[in-house]
Structures are given as structure tokens and as C-alpha cells.
Amino acid sequence: MINKILKSKNxxxxxxxTLIILGLxxxxxxxxxxxxxxxxxxxxxxxxxxxxxxxxxxxKIRVISIDLLVTIAVLGAFIIKNYEESSIVxxxxxxxxxxxxxxxxxxxxxxxxxxxxxxxSAFKLNDFGEYEEVDIDEVNVGDNLLVKTxxxxxxxxxxxxxxxxxxxxxxxxxxxxxxxxxGCKVYAGTILENxxxxxxxxxxxxxxxxxxxxxxxxxxxxxxxNAERFIDHFAxxxxxxxxxxxxxxxxxxxxxxxxxxxxxxxxxxxLVIGIPVANVAGIGRGARSGxxxxxxxxxxxxxxxxxxxxxxxxTLTTGKPEVSEVKIYDHHNLDYTYALLVSIEKTVDxxxxxxIVNHFGVVSNLLVEKVNVIRGGGLKGIVDNKEVIIGxxxxxxxxxxxxxxxxxxxxxxxxxxxxxxxxxxxxxxxKLLIGIKDQIRPTVKEELNRLKRFGVKNLVVxxxxxxxxxxILANELGINEAYGSMLPxxxxxxxxxxxxxxxxxxxxxxxxxxSPSLALANIGISLSSGTDVAIETSDVVLINNDFINxxxxxxxxxxxxxxxxxxxxxxxxxxxxxxLSLIFGDWMNMTIGMFVHEASILAxxxxxxxxxxxKHKKG
Numbered sequence: 001m002i003n004k005i006l007k008s009k010n011x012x013x014x015x016x017x018t019l020i021i022l023g024l025x026x027x028x029x030x031x032x033x034x035x036x037x038x039x040x041x042x043x044x045x046x047x048x049x050x051x052x053x054x055x056x057x058x059x060k061i062r063v064i065s066i067d068l069l070v071t072i073a074v075l076g077a078f079i080i081k082n083y084e085e086s087s088i089v090x091x092x093x094x095x096x097x098x099x100x101x102x103x104x105x106x107x108x109x110x111x112x113x114x115x116x117x118x119x120x121s122a123f124k125l126n127d128f129g130e131y132e133e134v135d136i137d138e139v140n141v142g143d144n145l146l147v148k149t150x151x152x153x154x155x156x157x158x159x160x161x162x163x164x165x166x167x168x169x170x171x172x173x174x175x176x177x178x179x180x181x182x183g184c185k186v187y188a189g190t191i192l193e194n195x196x197x198x199x200x201x202x203x204x205x206x207x208x209x210x211x212x213x214x215x216x217x218x219x220x221x222x223x224x225x226n227a228e229r230f231i232d233h234f235a236x237x238x239x240x241x242x243x244x245x246x247x248x249x250x251x252x253x254x255x256x257x258x259x260x261x262x263x264x265x266x267x268x269x270x271l272v273i274g275i276p277v278a279n280v281a282g283i284g285r286g287a288r289s290g291x292x293x294x295x296x297x298x299x300x301x302x303x304x305x306x307x308x309x310x311x312x313x314x315t316l317t318t319g320k321p322e323v324s325e326v327k328i329y330d331h332h333n334l335d336y337t338y339a340l341l342v343s344i345e346k347t348v349d350x351x352x353x354x355x356i357v358n359h360f361g362v363v364s365n366l367l368v369e370k371v372n373v374i375r376g377g378g379l380k381g382i383v384d385n386k387e388v389i390i391g392x393x394x395x396x397x398x399x400x401x402x403x404x405x406x407x408x409x410x411x412x413x414x415x416x417x418x419x420x421x422x423x424x425x426x427x428x429x430x431k432l433l434i435g436i437k438d439q440i441r442p443t444v445k446e447e448l449n450r451l452k453r454f455g456v457k458n459l460v461v462x463x464x465x466x467x468x469x470x471x472i473l474a475n476e477l478g479i480n481e482a483y484g485s486m487l488p489x490x491x492x493x494x495x496x497x498x499x500x501x502x503x504x505x506x507x508x509x510x511x512x513x514x515s516p517s518l519a520l521a522n523i524g525i526s527l528s529s530g531t532d533v534a535i536e537t538s539d540v541v542l543i544n545n546d547f548i549n550x551x552x553x554x555x556x557x558x559x560x561x562x563x564x565x566x567x568x569x570x571x572x573x574x575x576x577x578x579x580l581s582l583i584f585g586d587w588m589n590m591t592i593g594m595f596v597h598e599a600s601i602l603a604x605x606x607x608x609x610x611x612x613x614x615k616h617k618k619g
Contacts, residue, residue, distance in 0.1 A: 002053055009050045013094035019043035020087050040083035047090030048074050064239045066272075069263045070594075072243070076260035077590060085590040089264060092591070096598030119188060122154035123147070139204050147197040152189060156203035159184045164195020168544075242266035257590075258582075265578040265593040270600040274567025277604065281611040282560035289616070290543035291553045298539040302523045302557040304504045308456055309495060309517070311509035312463035312470060313420075315527065316477065317438035319351045319510065323359035325419060325435030327410050337431050339363040340383050341424055344390065347371050348379065352422060355436050376464040376487035378422070389425040392466065394485065401425045407433060415468030445477050447547040454554060458503070462486045462494060462517075491517045508550065525550065552616040559614055567604040574600040 005012070023039030026032050048071060055067035070093050077086035123131040125144035136154055139145065144160070147153055153166065165177035168190045177193050180186060186199055188208035242263060250259035279296035286293050293299055310316050328334065343366040345353040371381035378391015380399065389399050393411060396403060403423070410433050411421055419435035448459060460481040463470045467484035474482030483494070491507075495517055498505050507514070507521035518524030518538045526538035542549045578596060581588040 005050050006053060009094055010098050012046055012050060013091060013098055016043045016047040016087065016091040016094060019046070020091055023087075037083050040087040041078075043087035044074060044078055044083060044090055047087065047094055051090065051093060063236065064243065066239065066267050069239060069242060069267055072246075073260040073263040073590060076256055076263075080256055082257065082590075088591045089594045092594040092598050096601055119152040119154040123151075137205070139201055141201055141204055143201045145199050145201060147186075147192050147199060149192055149194050149196065152191055153186045153197075153199070155188050155199075155201045156208045157186055157199040157201045159186060160198050160200055162195060162197040164197055165193050167191045167193050261582060261588065261590050261593060262579075264590045264597065265582060265588075266575065267597050270571035270574060270597070270604050271568065273601060274571050274604040274608075275564050278560055278563040278567055278608040278611065281608045282556060282563070285611050285614055286553065286556055289549065289552060290546075291549050291556065292541040292543065293553075293557070294539050294541075298523065299557045299560050301504065302506065302540065302554065303561040305506045305523060305554065306456060307458040307460065307498055307503040308451065308506045308508060309460045309462055309491075309498070309521070310479075311491075311507075311514050311517075312461055312465055312473060313351055313438060314510045315508055316441060316444055316461060316473065318441055319438070321351050321355045321420065321436045321438035323355050323434055324437045325414055325433075326359075327433040327435075328431075329407065329433070330429070330431045335363065337424070337426065339366050340386055340388050340426060341390065341432070343368055344371060344379055344381050344383050344388050347381075348373060351438070352420065352436055353379075356422070356434065376485075376490075387427050389428075390422060392421055392485075393423065396423050396425055396430070399425070399428075401428050401430060403430055412468075415466050418469050418472035420465050420469050440473070440476065441547060444547045447551050448477055448479065450551045451554065454551065456554070460494075462491045488514075488516055492520055495520050525553075548616070555616065556611075556614065560611060563608055563611055566607055570604050570607065571600060 019039045020043050023036040023043070026039065027036040051067050051074070052071050055065055055071045058065035058067060070089065074086045074090050077083075077089065119136055121133050121136055122139050123146040124134045124139060125146070126132050131146045139155055145154060145157065147164075149164070159180055159182050161182060163179070163181040166180050166186060167177050168187065180195075180197060186197065188203075245266070246259040246262040249262055250256060253259075276296075279299065282299060283293050283296070293302075313319055313321070330337070338360050342357055342360050342363045345356045346365075347368055348371070366384040369382040369385075371379060373379060374391065374395055377395035377398075378389070380387075380389050380391075380395075382388070389396060389401060393403070393408075401423075407423075407430055411423075414421060414433070414435040417435075419437055422434040422436060423430055424432035424434065451459065458481065459479045460483070461470060461474055461477075461479050462483050464486055465484050467482075470482045470484035473479075483490075486494070491514075495505055495507060499522070504523075505521045506523040506525055507517045508525045508527075509518055510527045514526075518526060523540060524538035525540045525542065527542050540553055542553070574596060578588065578593055582593075
């Protein structure tokens with residue numbers, strides 16, 4: 001019975017409103033005070049039921065809620081036979097709850113839109129060599145799927161045949177279709193606008209990028225920031241204080257109507273709801289543009305960032321470097337040298353390794369017996385019974401490889417031209433010098449300049465690459481600090497030192513070796529093209545890997561914080577005005593107070609909803 005009453009609050013509100021209107025019509029049309037009072041009494045009794053139940057449920061867990069203030073106020077008005085105020089206050093409170101639910105549901109529109117985009121079925125290759133439509137839950141990793149024009153991509157996968165253009169707005173926020181062909185990655189929830197694709201499922205169900213986005217946004221919208229926890233704590237003590245003040249006023253003046261009016265005017269509803277609704281709307285707005293804030297606390301910290309530290313490869317650059325120079329120091333059996341190099345590089349997933357494998361192409365595959373990855377250095381292993389060392393100068397020096405002066409000269413020349421250096425040693429003899437260059441991401445320079453204009457005082461790049469290459473990149477991008485030859489632990493120490501100097505630090509990275517820095521920084525920001533570890537460790541994920549979203553994320557976080565402050569100001573101002581009106585005016589009563597109280601709640605919700613329409617203006 002109790003649950004049925006609580007679920008019927010909206011209908012009860014409608015009944016109350018109808019009874020009040022009928023009562024007032026009878027009063028002013030037929031001048032029948034008795035019939036009017038009966039209608040208003042019924043409205044008060046019916047309307048107070050769900051409010052009393054909620055107040056009782058809160059008291060059971062030792063919480064004095066707003067519902068208790070309204071319950072006492074309505075019962076007080078009922079006792080002094082002020083049925084108009086008791087019924088109207090009840091109706092306004094219930095109607096206000098209804099309007100709050102409606103407007104709050106709109107602030108969660110990003111989640112609703114995402115869920116509606118989720119694919120429900122897929123065309124799966126069966127044992128008879130035909131594609132049949134199956135429920136999405138029946139798709140497993142490794143299944144061969146067909147995506148037709150106009151269909152949603154059902155899972156994360158790789159194109160094996162076919163080509164077409166896919167709208168990836170649900171993942172990246174970018175509406176421009178992306179051309180897909182053999183070997184390209186595709187994501188669940190995106191739409192094939194034309195063409196036909198055969199794909200292999202790589203991630204299904206809750207493991208898809210699309211599902212993880214929904215999960216992250218839901219978690220972020222449900223998480224509470226310190227500011228929200230403070231407001232909750234404040235309301236916990238504020239509400240009993242209002243009760244105490246009302247009691248003291250009654251004991252001093254014996255004016256019950258004045259005391260219950262104070263209860264109504266003191267309701268802190270707008271104050272309690274102002275911060276969470278801004279967070280929910282802001283996080284939803286970010287999600288629609290491919291920016292994932294992992295919680296409201298992240299927004300608070302991000303808005304205060306004054307220093308941003310960047311990884312280089314895969315972050316400021318595209319992460320798709322290419323071999324541009326090869327110097328050979330031993331031409332004897334060169335194909336065998338290439339085979340040793342490519343065989344060991346194939347065992348690791350690193351942008352430089354991929355560049356080397358792509359450059360030297362198809363060679364003989366040799367048996368790789370042992371591989372050690374030296375972070376910030378390179379590779380060391382045994383291939384076809386040969387000791388192979390591949391990496392920077394420091395690594396080869398540490399391994400006691402003899403490096404002649406002429407090789408040092410070649411190394412310095414390439415460094416001065418902005419190359420990343422890879423030396424290849426076989427059985428402690430230096431055989432090859434490889435110069436690799438990476439391309440700067442589009443719009444990076446423009447967006448870094450915007451970040452400076454938006455108040456980010458310090459931009460820093462940290463890289464495991466050589467200092468010369470890092471300096472060239474920093475000069476081209478206008479970054480004021482650049483440090484090369486940095487191991488993961490060096491990056492961590494650098495960030496710790498910044499924080500000791502009271503800097504609010506954001507770190508932007510994408511690799512496994514960036515994870516410690518992402519975790520330590522006040523705000524860790526990762527690109528979705530990065531590793532799973534980096535994405536899990538970070539606080540903010542930029543889904544479409546576009547640096548314009550870094551600037552937008554910073555502006556949006558500041559806009560959300562300003563919106564919260566506005567909501568708090570509105571809530572406090574309304575309470576002050578109401579109480580001053582009660583003290584110095586003779587026109588304030590329960591009905592007006594409740595009306596203004598509900599209006600203030602709607603005001604902060606509507607103010608927060610402006611965030612859903614917020615657009616990123618370049619400048």
C-alpha cells in the first residue's frame with residue numbers, strides 16, 4: 001500500500017490540484033464556504049500522505065528531511081483551520097517534485113540517447129555459410145559478421161572485406177563519416193551510412209567501447225563530489241536547525257502560523273539540488289561530444305588546472321612514426337640483419353616497432369628465444385642464437401656495446417634534424433642506425449595556444465625520446481618546457497615536484513608507461529587511441545583523439561563550476577529574501593513561500609540545463 005502511494009505521487013498531485021480548483025470555484029461562484037472547506041480538507045489529507053510516508057522513512061534512518069518540514073507545516077495549518085494554505089502548500093510541493101523529475105530526466109538525455117543507440121541484433125555467419133540475424137547477446141569474439149548500409153555496427157571489430165563510410169558520432173562526437181576498408185577498426189553503436197562490411201568481432205557485450213562509454217558516464221553522473229557531500233552534510237544539520245528556530249519562535253510568540261511559515265520558507269531544496277544537477281547536465285554534455293569525465297570531483301579539479309604535462313609519442317604526435325633514415329655500418333649478409341631486427345620487433349606493440357616492421361617489409365621469420373623490454377630504452381633479446389639489442393644510445397652504452405665516433409656523429413646529425421634514434425646491435429656490434437620521425441597531430445599547435453589564452457600558465461612535454469628531437473617539437477609547438485630521455489619514474493618525479501610547488505597538474509598520455517603519471521597527476525587525461533591501462537587510469541578520456549576536445553573539456557569544466565556557484569547563489573538569495581520578507585513585510589505566508597521555494601528549485605534546474613546546449617566557440 002505504501003509503495004503504491006509513493007508511486008502514485010503524480011496522480012495524487014493531479015487530484016489535489018483538481019480538488020483545490022473545484023473548492024475555489026465553489027467559493028467564488030456559489031459562496032459556499034463549507035463545501036469549499038471540504039474539498040480543501042480532502043486535498044490536504046490526500047496530498048500529505050506520500051509526503052508523510054517519505055518523512056517517516058527518512059526518520060527511520062535518522063535523517064530529518066525536507067518532507068518532515070512540509071509535513072509539520074501542513075499539519076500546523078490544518079490545526080489552525082487554514083485549509084487553503086495546507087492544501088495549496090501540499091499541492092505545490094508535490095507538483096514541484098513532478099517538475100523536478102521531468103527536468104532532471106532531460107539532463108540525463110545523453111545517457112538515454114546513448115542507450116537508444118545500442119545495437120540489438122547482428123547478421124552472423126552460420127555453419128551453412130549464410131548470414132542470419134541473431135540477438136546481439138548471441139555474438140561471440142571471433143564471429144564473422146555482416147554490416148549492411150544503414151545498419152548499426154553490432155560490436156567492436158576489424159574489417160576483413162568490403163568498404164564504406166561510417167558515422168562515428170556516437171563514439172567520437174564527430175558527425176563526418178569515416179572511410180573504412182580492410183584492416184580498419186569499427187565500433188559498436190556506429191552507423192554504416194553506405195557500403196557493405198564484413199567484420200571479425202573483437203569485443204562484444206559490455207567490453208565494447210560503446211558499452212564502456214555508457215558505463216563511465218553513468219558512474220560519473222552518480223558519483224558525488226566533495227561539494228555535493230558538503231551540501232548533503234550541511235542539509236543534515238540545517239534542516240533540524242530550521243525546526244529548532246520555528247519551535248523557539250512559537251514558544252516566544254505563541255504564533256503557530258508564523259512558526260509553520262518559517263518551516264516552509266526554510267526548506268533548502270534548491271541548495272541541495274543545485275550542485276548535482278549541474279554535474280549531471282555537464283557530464284552528459286561532455287559525453288555527447290566525446291569527452292568522458294569520470295565523476296564530478298574530476299570537474300572540480302580540472303577547472304583549476306594551471307599546468308598541463310604532455311607525453312610526446314602518440315599524444316602530441318599521431319603515434320604513427322615512419323622510418324625516414326637508415327645508415328648501414330655492415331653490408332655483409334644485410335638481409336639476415338633485417339630478419340633479426342624485424343623478428344624481434346614483431347614481438348612488441350610499440351609505435352617505433354611498428355614503423356620498423358612496416359619499413360623493412362616481409363623478411364624471413366627467425367626464432368625469437370627471449371625478449372626483454374627496457375622501458376625508456378628499447379629491446380634486448382636472443383634471436384636465432386644471436387644477442388640482439390635495439391634502442392637508444394644510452395641502452396647500448398649500458399650494455400657495453402662499442403659505438404665508434406663516426407656513429408656518434410651520425411646520431412647527432414639525425415637528432416639535430418628531429419629524428420628519434422634507434423641503434424641496432426648484433427652480438428655487441430653496431431650494425432644499423434635508424435632515424436624515425438613522427439607527425440604532429442592536426443590542430444595541436446592551435447589548441448595549445450588556446451589553452452594558454454584560457455589561463456593554463458605552463459605547458460610541458462616529457463618524452464623518452466632524445467632531447468634534440470623533443471626540443472625541435474617543443475619549439476615548433478611553442479611549449480615552454482621540454483625534457484627528453486625521461487623514463488616513467490622520471491616523469492612521476494617531475495609531476496611530484498610540480499605538485500610540491502602548489503601546481504594543479506594535468507597529464508595527457510596514451511601508453512602503458514604513462515599510467516603512473518596519469519594516476520599521480522591531479523587530472524589524468526588519456527586519448528581513446530591509447531592503451532586500455534591508460535584509459536582505465538585516467539580521469540578524463542578524449543574519445544575522438546582530437547586536441548580541440550582538450551580545450552573544450554577545460555572550458556566545459558569551468559562552465560560547470562560557474563553554473564554550480566550560480567545555483568548556490570540563487571538558492572541562498574531566495575531563502576534570505578523570503579526570511580527578510582517575513583520579518584519586515586506583512587504579505588508573506590505559507591502559500592507564497594512554498595511557491596517561491598518550488599520556483600527556486602526549477603530555476604536552478606533550468607539554469608543547469610543550459611549546459612546541455614553549451615557550444616565550444618573557438619577563440
